[in-house]
Amino acid sequence: xxxxxxxxxxxxxxxxxxxxxxxxxxxxxxxxxxxxxxxxxxxxxxxxxxxxxxxxxxxxxxxxxxxxxxxxxxxxxxxxxxxxxxxxxxxxxxxxxxxxxxxxxxxxxxxxxxxxxxxxxxxxxxxxxxxxxxxxxxxxxxxxxxxxxxxxxxxxxxxxxxxxxxxxxxxxxxxxxxxxxxxxxxxxxxxxxxxxxxxxxxxxxxxxxxxxxxxxxxxxxxxxxxxxxxxxxxxxxxxxxxxxxxxxxxxxxxxxxxxxxxxxxxxxxxxxxxxxxxxxxxxxxxxxxxxxxxxxxxxxxxxxxxxxxxxxxxxxxxxxxxxxxxxxxxxxxxxxxxxxxxxxxxxxxxxxxxxxxxxxxxxxxxxxxxxxxxxxxxxxxxxxxxxxxxxxxxxxxxxxxxxxxxxxxxxxxxxxxxxxxxxxxxxxxxxxxxxxxxxxxxxxxxxxxxxxxxxxxxxx
Numbered sequence: 006x007x008x009x010x011x012x013x014x015x016x017x018x019x020x021x022x023x024x025x026x027x028x029x030x031x032x033x034x035x036x037x038x039x040x041x042x043x044x045x046x047x048x049x050x051x052x053x054x055x056x057x058x059x060x061x062x063x064x065x066x067x068x069x070x071x072x073x074x075x076x077x078x079x080x081x082x083x084x085x086x087x088x089x090x091x092x093x094x095x096x097x098x099x100x101x102x103x104x105x106x107x108x109x110x111x112x113x114x115x116x117x118x119x120x121x122x123x124x125x126x127x128x129x130x131x132x133x134x135x136x137x138x139x140x141x142x143x144x145x146x147x148x149x150x151x152x153x154x155x156x157x158x159x160x161x162x163x164x165x166x167x168x169x170x171x172x173x174x175x176x177x178x179x180x181x182x183x184x185x186x187x188x189x190x191x192x193x194x195x196x197x198x199x200x201x202x203x204x205x206x207x208x209x210x211x212x213x214x215x216x217x218x219x220x221x222x223x224x225x226x227x228x229x230x231x232x233x234x235x236x237x238x239x240x241x242x243x244x245x246x247x248x249x250x251x252x253x254x255x256x257x258x259x260x261x262x263x264x265x266x267x268x269x270x271x272x273x274x275x276x277x278x279x280x281x282x283x284x285x286x287x288x289x290x291x292x293x294x295x296x297x298x299x300x301x302x303x304x305x306x307x308x309x310x311x312x313x314x315x316x317x318x319x320x321x322x323x324x325x326x327x328x329x330x331x332x333x334x335x336x337x338x339x340x341x342x343x344x345x346x347x348x349x350x351x352x353x354x355x356x357x358x359x360x361x362x363x364x365x366x367x368x369x370x371x372x373x374x375x376x377x378x379x380x381x382x383x384x385x386x387x388x389x390x391x392x393x394x395x396x397x398x399x400x401x402x403x404x405x406x407x408x409x410x411x412x413x414x415x416x417x418x419x420x421x422x423x424x425x426x427x428x429x430x431x432x433x434x435x436x437x438x439x440x441x442x443x444x445x446x447x448x449x450x451x452x453x454x455x456x457x458x459x460x461x462x463x464x465x
Contacts, residue, residue: 032232035148036439042144055132060448064454072111077106106291108287113284115284116281120272120274121271127267134264147223155234160213163408167205174198178191178195194394237436259344263340269335272329288308350427355424358424365413368409
């Protein structure tokens with residue numbers, strides 16, 4: 006009986022409870038683990054840098070509307086030996102040519118400018134959705150590894166307690182064998198079960214070591230004093246149909262694919278713009294010295310409007326238009342595929358969540374029944390109505406039930422995070438995490454209208 010209580014106490018101490026009471030102030034909670042991963046994950050920080058890099062596509066596109074100014078300067082020498090007519094005196098000498106000039110041009114009409122800007126803005130939006138995808142992936146991985154560690158820790162405690170109980174059972178069996186109450190077969194059965202229990206314990210400890218390493222990789226610190234994890238049902242819609250609807254409008258994979266359609270559509274417009282005329286204003290000023298042997302100083306100034314209409318450039322522009330149209334058709338099909346996948350993922354995750362709730366209840370009933378059965382078998386064995394093997398089997402059934410309960414509670418919590426991920430709401434804002442939320446629009450506004458400068462907003 007003491008053995009049963011030992012298993013029960015050890016497992017309960019580390020089980021993943023869906024409804025938990027107050028936790029110690031110094032305990033690591035699943036929320037704090039998510040915050041740590043959100044702030045420090047190197048893959049996530051790299052993706053944020055990629056979004057900042059994509060922001061620069063917009064000022065590059067806007068440059069088509071801005072003037073272009075260039076300064077030119079030349080210096081050199083020229084020897085001239087000139088005779089205008091036969092018999093006339095020759096004119097020879099060295100001129101030291103020096104010229105400086107400024108040329109400015111301003112586009113007045115270019116059909117490619119507007120779609121290029123809109124395309125760059127869509128690329129920024131698409132990159133932000135890619136960042137959301139990775140943010141959700143990192144948070145989901147963090148929540149999963151947190152629950153994995155709790156699960157594996159619980160299983161290790163169950164297996165260790167089982168080993169202690171089996172050692173006690175073996176000792177009792179040997180004592181009974183010494184007084185002739187049981188046979189050598191009973192002792193061998195106890196020894197075999199103990200050996201199997203030790204193997205299971207070693208396997209559980211090995212799994213925990215692997216999980217600890219992955220926890221350090223994803224969260225950024227060693228797991229210590231973890232508080233029980235709880236599901237995030239409060240952030241989920243009430244029905245499956247509502248969850249599916251959210252997945253089709255808020256899932257970042259879907260919204261990112263929608264922006265991908267915009268990017269390809271605008272690329273078609275850019276390609277078509279190559280067939281249209283361009284109009285530009287150009288002005289230049291130059292000052293030269295000794296540009297000719299007989300001219301000491303020469304000043305030039307000009308201004309004019311330039312009109313250009315492409316007629317035929319070998320067919321490249323037509324091929325680019327056809328190519329961009331095919332890419333647009335492909336991206337639209339990708340969007341349909343992404344929506345179908347999002348819908349399927351939500352339905353699957355929702356089913357796992359519903360099943361997980363029932364599995365926890367069933368596993369709890371299994372544990373309670375297994376405890377009663379083991380107690381009964383032990384009492385019957387004392388009266389000679391049960392064999393040692395019956396006791397060992399009942400003991401193993403209780404251990405299996407405990408492991409099943411731990412896995413069911415783990416799966417229950419992870420399934421809720423999966424649903425939140427697939428509907429596109431696994432974010433610090435929705436979950437109310439205590440962290441500064443990274444806002445990609447801040448950097449975008451800092452660089453969008455910059456005309457000059459080589460330093461990034463953070464000073465690099």
